[in-house]
Amino acid sequence: MGNNLKNELDVEKSEIGVGVERPRSYTNILPYMLVFPAVMVILLLYLYPFLASFWKSFISKEGALSVANYEKTLRLYRYDILFTLGVTALSTFIATVLSIIVAVYLRLSKGWLSNSIGILYRLPIFLPFVVIAQMMRSFLAPHGTMNLFLAKFNLVNIENPLQLFNWAGLTFGFVWKQAPFMILIILGGFQMIDNSYIEAARSVGAKLPQIITKILIPMNKPTILIAVTLVFCSLVGCFSFPYMLIGGKSPVTITVDIAHRVNYFGDYGVANALGVFSYIMVSLLALYYVRSMMKKGLYD
Amino acid sequence: MQKSVFRKTIEIIIFTVFIFFLFAPLLSLGIWSVALRWYWPHTLPQEIGFDYWLQALGITKSLTLGAVNVIPAFLLSLGIAIIVVIITMAIAIPAGYSLAKLKIPALLKGIILILFLLPRAFPQQPVFLNLMLMFNKIGLTGTVLGVIFVHIVVGLVFAVWITASTFSSIPPEFEEAARSVGATRLKAFFKVTLPISTPGLIASAVFVFLTSMDEFTGTFFVGLPFVTTLPMTLYSASGSNIQFASVIAILLLIPSILFMILIQKFLKAEHLGGMGG
Numbered sequence: 133m134g135n136n137l138k139n140e141l142d143v144e145k146s147e148i149g150v151g152v153e154r155p156r157s158y159t160n161i162l163p164y165m166l167v168f169p170a171v172m173v174i175l176l177l178y179l180y181p182f183l184a185s186f187w188k189s190f191i192s193k194e195g196a197l198s199v200a201n202y203e204k205t206l207r208l209y210r211y212d213i214l215f216t217l218g219v220t221a222l223s224t225f226i227a228t229v230l231s232i233i234v235a236v237y238l239r240l241s242k243g244w245l246s247n248s249i250g251i252l253y254r255l256p257i258f259l260p261f262v263v264i265a266q267m268m269r270s271f272l273a274p275h276g277t278m279n280l281f282l283a284k285f286n287l288v289n290i291e292n293p294l295q296l297f298n299w300a301g302l303t304f305g306f307v308w309k310q311a312p313f314m315i316l317i318i319l320g321g322f323q324m325i326d327n328s329y330i331e332a333a334r335s336v337g338a339k340l341p342q343i344i345t346k347i348l349i350p351m352n353k354p355t356i357l358i359a360v361t362l363v364f365c366s367l368v369g370c371f372s373f374p375y376m377l378i379g380g381k382s383p384v385t386i387t388v389d390i391a392h393r394v395n396y397f398g399d400y401g402v403a404n405a406l407g408v409f410s411y412i413m414v415s416l417l418a419l420y421y422v423r424s425m426m427k428k429g430l431y432d
Numbered sequence: 433m434q435k436s437v438f439r440k441t442i443e444i445i446i447f448t449v450f451i452f453f454l455f456a457p458l459l460s461l462g463i464w465s466v467a468l469r470w471y472w473p474h475t476l477p478q479e480i481g482f483d484y485w486l487q488a489l490g491i492t493k494s495l496t497l498g499a500v501n502v503i504p505a506f507l508l509s510l511g512i513a514i515i516v517v518i519i520t521m522a523i524a525i526p527a528g529y530s531l532a533k534l535k536i537p538a539l540l541k542g543i544i545l546i547l548f549l550l551p552r553a554f555p556q557q558p559v560f561l562n563l564m565l566m567f568n569k570i571g572l573t574g575t576v577l578g579v580i581f582v583h584i585v586v587g588l589v590f591a592v593w594i595t596a597s598t599f600s601s602i603p604p605e606f607e608e609a610a611r612s613v614g615a616t617r618l619k620a621f622f623k624v625t626l627p628i629s630t631p632g633l634i635a636s637a638v639f640v641f642l643t644s645m646d647e648f649t650g651t652f653f654v655g656l657p658f659v660t661t662l663p664m665t666l667y668s669a670s671g672s673n674i675q676f677a678s679v680i681a682i683l684l685l686i687p688s689i690l691f692m693i694l695i696q697k698f699l700k701a702e703h704l705g706g707m708g709g
Contacts, residue, residue, distance in 0.1 A: 170527035178585050180562075255454065262666055268457060270677075369555025418553035422550070
């Protein structure tokens with residue numbers, strides 16, 4: 133009886149086909165069929181317009197192939213290109229230093245203070261830039277909350293408030309949004325470093341600065357570089373925040389110039405040339421990012 | 433002993449500064465949304481109330497300059513986001529599964545991965561600009577359908593990432609076990625892999641939902657002036673009426689905060705690494 137059942141099961145098993153391949157053609161094309169729609173969407177709606185910005189930047193208003201757009205871009209916007217680079221580099225630098233300090237603190241400290249910071253700091257990561265833009269508009273305005281607060285403590289003369297709708301406010305907002313994201317990534321890396329390394333260093337007399345510069349940062353270098361890359365690249369391309377904070381004033385980031393070029397002049401050549409400049413700005417870090425993600429596997 | 437008191441004091445000072453810079457901008461938004469009269473240079477408004485909230489939510493009529501009823505914009509954003517989530521996940525789940533679990537030649541896989549990394553590495557604004565030119569030719573500029581396409585592109589990259597990483601975290605033995613007792617590949621997927629990966633897939637869907645709700649740059653180029661999603665309304669209110677703009681900003685902020693609470697439960701930090709741009 134038992135044997136019979138076992139035999140029956142075996143028969144059924146082989147009928148259903150454990151280890152028996154489906155018709156080859158089906159199994160072979162299945163992986164491609166599943167990934168095809170996603171790849172098509174990215175090819176058509178991302179890669180094609182991405183590449184179009186290169187060749188459109190070489191098409192003059194008359195439709196001829198020329199470098200006129202680049203001449204015009206450099207003539208009108210070279211200061212804005214430098215401004216974008218400067219503000220982005222400054223914001224990334226401040227966010228990096230700040231996030232390493234906070235991540236070190238969160239890694240090494242225990243107690244309710246560090247626990248509550250460890251939860252609260254994540255808040256800005258999830259806020260979109262358009263909300264942050266409005267927030268900073270009301271916070272950093274000449275009559276805004278920050279100036280009123282500083283005046284209350286006599287740190288600022290209210291008749292002559294801080295003017296922050298410029299590179300300073302932009303940097304403040306960028307750091308406010310991106311430092312928490314960097315803390316998240318860098319802290320994750322720090323937590324991978326075993327306590328025994330830190331204890332060993334302490335036992336031979338290493339002080340905090342040495343632990344940071346000799347253990348935590350060197351052992352966590354790839355993670356920090358990825359964080360720096362992601363932040364720098366996203367800030368170069370950030371449009372809503374500078375557009376709402378600085379708008380038509382000069383100097384402003386090139387993302388705002390692109391929007392003006394399109395909205396007021398319908399000048400797609402120069403707009404695309406500016407776009408190519410923003411690609412060039414991130415190119416080195418972007419290549420580093422793509423390469424290192426490929427190396428470690430996109431989702432391992 | 434003295435050293436530890438000193439340390440605690442420093443810690444509390446740093447904590448206070450941290451809390452101030454983290455919450456003061458948020459608080460500023462909250463105060464402005466209820467400020468009825470606020471004469472410079474007073475530190476706080478003279479008169480507060482929810483008048484602007486009621487007007488923005490369409491409960492009371494408003495004649496104020498720059499007044500907007502945000503309900504239609506909110507419903508539009510919500511509708512777009514739901515459609516975008518459905519389409520994006522329908523495309524991303526098979527793609528993520530294929531990349532994580534099935535055999536694709538290394539070279540082709542490499543090209544596909546690079547394709548999905550580019551949008552994260554390079555600025556997207558010039559892409560949207562040329563997408564607008566493409567859409568001009570086929571009449572999609574200024575339509576809801578055009579905006580949906582843009583939001584799908586923005587969300588898809590992240591969705592494929594998160595689903596692929598979710599699927600690849602499931603040991604292959606699970607599906608093999610199911611198949612060894614006779615389940616087809618399809619059945620093994622629906623009965624084993626899909627239920628285990630549900631938290632990751634939900635997280636991915638929520639993320640796509642938020643990118644759509646918050647999307648600014650693509651909608652600015654492809655949607656304006658006809659498709660006014662919530663972020664577009666915020667942008668136009670921002671220049672004219674700070675109270676309305678604050679109300680809309682808070683409305684946009686609520687889903688993000690909810691997401692944060694949700695995400696603490698079932699998304700690991702490694703997933704978060706792909707977010708927040």
